[in-house]
Amino acid sequence: MPYRRLPKTDQARLRALRKAVDSSIDNGIFTNVLSHNTYYRAKTFLERFTREVAMYKKCVVEQSAKRGNEKYEAALKRARMYVSHFIQVLSMSIMRGEIARNKRSYYGLPEDEDTVPNLFSESAVLEWGVKIMEGEKRRQKEGGVPIYNPTMGRVSVVFDLFKEMYDRQAQLQQRTNEALKNISDMRFEGDEIILEAWSEIEKAFASFPADIRLKKCAEYGIIYYTRVDRKKRD
Secondary structure (H helix, E strand, C coil): CEEECCCCCHHHHHHHHHHHHHHCEECCEECCCCCHHHHHHHHHHHHHHHHHHHHHHHHHHHHHHHCCCHHHHHHHHHHHHHHHHHHHHHHHHHHCCCCCHHHHHHHCCCCCCCCCCCCCCHHHHHHHHHHHHHHHHHHHHCCCCCCCCCCHHHHHHHHHHHHHHHHHHHHHHHHHHHHHHHHHHHHHHHHHHHHHHHHHHHHHCCCCCHHHHHHHHHHCCCCEEECCCCCCCC
């Protein structure tokens, strides 16, 4: 016995809605299979849902293109290298007695160690980049001699370039998340409209013979499945 089942994917929802809407107009004349209220509700929702799905797909494509991007990876690598080198030079200056050890705290670094923080992640590079820039600014404000090779000016240029690219990635991720949320929020309404439309379609062809009824309903987008009896018979 054939049975219908609501679409489970967004593309399937779009197909079902589009079929119901498009099939309701035959040669420019409304077929009256769907009520006017259901037709316009489905048509309006289809237009909105199509835009949201297209926006989400666009964001995903753009994000995929940027992920692993050579320029971005190069900027991250350079920022990590400059932040690391600056901290190493700071430690060597302290070892030589050129900078007091307690100044390490200005940079957010422990005073009793000379190690470089773990800079593996992007967030770590961003965190320590800001810390060393603020620390160097504070130390120089107190009359400290600037660190060279690399200078903080050079570190800032490299760091800012990476941060700008990182922020663009973050904004794109936010747009992707917002588009996905919009789609998620619309799914219940879409399923409700599809269910209402399918009920009206089946009612319109209820008096037709079974085979013709199923064919007509399928033309309006209803998806039927055949139940499979898995119970073995003797």
